[in-house]
Amino acid sequence: MNFFWPELERQVRISGFIETLNEKDSNDYFDSRPYDSQIGAWSSPQSKVIDSRDILDKNVREFTQKFNAKVPRPPHWGGYLVKPQKIEFWQGRSSRLHDRFLYTYDTTNWKIERLAP
Numbered sequence: 001m002n003f004f005w006p007e008l009e010r011q012v013r014i015s016g017f018i019e020t021l022n023e024k025d026s027n028d029y030f031d032s033r034p035y036d037s038q039i040g041a042w043s044s045p046q047s048k049v050i051d052s053r054d055i056l057d058k059n060v061r062e063f064t065q066k067f068n069a070k071v072p073r074p075p076h077w078g079g080y081l082v083k084p085q086k087i088e089f090w091q092g093r094s095s096r097l098h099d100r101f102l103y104t105y106d107t108t109n110w111k112i113e114r115l116a117p
Contacts, residue, residue: 009092
């Protein structure tokens, strides 16, 4: 994963492993979300092309009526767990002598090292 903020000249880069959450953890996370977010998970065919906002609004109305109290987790909805092994923090400088710090996990502790730009 990489997060870059050019206006701030900052970046965080994370590398490691990712795994799909099991059904129980996905359910627990979904249950912790606000009601409107749960309805949104049912209402939006995420990343698919839709003709108009009206489609989303119609879906929200339908799923709000269908699930007026407890909203079950949609079958297509789940989560991921990121297990970072390395995290690098970068702070840009106009001199190009940027600050870089690398955190490396060795199964018990994080080791911190300064990297040359």
